[in-house]
Amino acid sequence: MPTGRQVAPPKSTPGLPAEASAKAGAAVKRQRVLSGMRPTGKLHIGNYFGALPNWLKLQADDSNDCYFFVADWHSLTSDYADTSQIAQNSIEVATDFLAAGLNPNKSTIFQQSQILEHAELHLLLSMVTPLGWLERVPTYKEALENIQGKDLHTYGFLGYPVLQAADIVMYGEPNLPLIVPVGEDQVAHVELGREIVRHFNLFCGEFHWSEELRSVPNLMRMTIESLRIPVDFSSLSFPLVDAAWESFERRARARVLESGTSNALELLHRKISESGEPLDLVVMHVKPVLREPGVMLTQTPRVPGTDGRKMSKSYNNSITLGESDAEIRAKTKVMMTDPARKRRNDPGNPDVCPAFDWHKLFSTPEVIERVNRDCRTAAIGCVDCKHVMADALINWIEPIRARRQEYESKPGEVLEILDAGSKKARVVAQSTMARVREAVFGWEKTRSAISAGAATKHNLPSGRHGVKAGE
Numbered sequence: 001m002p003t004g005r006q007v008a009p010p011k012s013t014p015g016l017p018a019e020a021s022a023k024a025g026a027a028v029k030r031q032r033v034l035s036g037m038r039p040t041g042k043l044h045i046g047n048y049f050g051a052l053p054n055w056l057k058l059q060a061d062d063s064n065d066c067y068f069f070v071a072d073w074h075s076l077t078s079d080y081a082d083t084s085q086i087a088q089n090s091i092e093v094a095t096d097f098l099a100a101g102l103n104p105n106k107s108t109i110f111q112q113s114q115i116l117e118h119a120e121l122h123l124l125l126s127m128v129t130p131l132g133w134l135e136r137v138p139t140y141k142e143a144l145e146n147i148q149g150k151d152l153h154t155y156g157f158l159g160y161p162v163l164q165a166a167d168i169v170m171y172g173e174p175n176l177p178l179i180v181p182v183g184e185d186q187v188a189h190v191e192l193g194r195e196i197v198r199h200f201n202l203f204c205g206e207f208h209w210s211e212e213l214r215s216v217p218n219l220m221r222m223t224i225e226s227l228r229i230p231v232d233f234s235s236l237s238f239p240l241v242d243a244a245w246e247s248f249e250r251r252a253r254a255r256v257l258e259s260g261t262s263n264a265l266e267l268l269h270r271k272i273s274e275s276g277e278p279l280d281l282v283v284m285h286v287k288p289v290l291r292e293p294g295v296m297l298t299q300t301p302r303v304p305g306t307d308g309r310k311m312s313k314s315y316n317n318s319i320t321l322g323e324s325d326a327e328i329r330a331k332t333k334v335m336m337t338d339p340a341r342k343r344r345n346d347p348g349n350p351d352v353c354p355a356f357d358w359h360k361l362f363s364t365p366e367v368i369e370r371v372n373r374d375c376r377t378a379a380i381g382c383v384d385c386k387h388v389m390a391d392a393l394i395n396w397i398e399p400i401r402a403r404r405q406e407y408e409s410k411p412g413e414v415l416e417i418l419d420a421g422s423k424k425a426r427v428v429a430q431s432t433m434a435r436v437r438e439a440v441f442g443w444e445k446t447r448s449a450i451s452a453g454a455a456t457k458h459n460l461p462s463g464r465h466g467v468k469a470g471e
């Protein structure tokens with residue numbers, strides 16, 4: 001539910017003068033922000049309030065390095081049978097992004113399928129993702145049970161959380177936190193992405209325990225306790241023999257996998273610091289290949305459709321960002337209100353009225369307060385109330401619609417913005433994949449060894465850091 005009136009998008013045409021743009025580019029970036037949207041066609045106000053106000057706030061902070069994308073490959077995961085509209089829908093969504101206020105001089109706006117590296121990372125992450133993790137995703141089971149008229153029994157649909165994880169972590173860099181703005185219902189998806197990344201890092205990242213643990217009992221005790229490693233400390237004798245050490249390493253690695261490397265490091269370091277013992281803090285050496293993304297919980301208001309159900313194009317109950325005044329007036333005139341209010345003299349209840357939900361999005365605080373009061377005493381009728389709300393909606397939508405019309409008349413410019421953003425995003429993606437490929441295959445090391453003439457059967461370097469699957 002909204003807590004107050006939403007901030008209207010900027011009135012000016014997106015795009016900063018070159019000087020301002022240069023300044024924005026020069027700002028120190030504290031974090032990278034990544035979010036995307038499927039190209040379902042022209043955005044309606046429900047789509048808008050589900051993401052754009054939060055994206056605009058993030059974009060307004062120069063310390064954020066924002067990447068927003070059109071997730072066209074994701075459309076195929078459930079709609080592969082008819083791809084005829086995906087290209088046009090992608091342009092429509094990008095047009096709405098720009099109309100809503102996303103600024104290509106401040107944010108990187110790109111198209112997923114132009115960055116082939118997303119597909120490659122999806123493939124590599126799919127190799128380490130247990131099938132059970134995907135089958136247990138609640139939205140997967142719900143979709144199989146409830147969605148009619150689409151074949152969802154495909155690998156693509158089952159694996160879409162892996163593609164989503166690849167989309168996100170592609171833009172993680174070792175020294176820059178990576179944040180995904182999501183609503184409460186999406187947190188589980190990002191958490192699954194984090195699990196997949198942990199699994200990948202454990203197999204392909206550099207990871208080992210300090211040899212000091214083998215000979216310093218106190219350090220070993222604190223490590224076992226802080227990470228709750230299933231090893232009986234009292235049965236160990238120091239220095240550890242190889243068999244005991246290998247058993248410890250295997251169980252400890254499994255615990256780190258469960259809790260996540262960053263959590264494990266934090267627990268371990270806290271325990272050692274609190275003990276006050278003069279021990280080396282570097283017990284666990286970790287160099288992840290991919291960065292685990294963080295979640296930024298965002299609030300989104302309730303935006304019901306004109307019939308009170310969830311707003312959706314397929315229910316024909318939505319208002320798009322390009323809707324005309326006449327269409328807005330016609331649709332809001334027949335909009336559902338408090339169903340218990342049958343006659344003009346009946347008092348109403350704004351708390352159950354979709355039209356009042358829209359007042360909260362578009363009207364001034366004074367109007368919202370007056371409607372909230374007068375509806376309950378029947379001092380205002382629904383026809384007048386919806387007319388006032390339609391005025392506010394038209395006032396709100398007008399600058400967005402004007403920018404939309406401007407971009408609609410220049411689709412070539414929209415494509416250029418998408419192409420330029422994709423080119424910029426691809427530079428980051430290529431750098432990530434160079435790191436990932438080397439971690440998986442170690443080809444650079446192998447090639448260097450061969451060129452140095454050191455390639456013999458016995459001295460080729462190992463590319464997998466000695467971690468065996470299933471450990």
Ligand code: SF4
Binds near residue numbers: 350353354356385
């Ligand atoms: S007066 Fe307004 S808030 Fe009250 S029921 Fe009618 S439309 Fe809804």
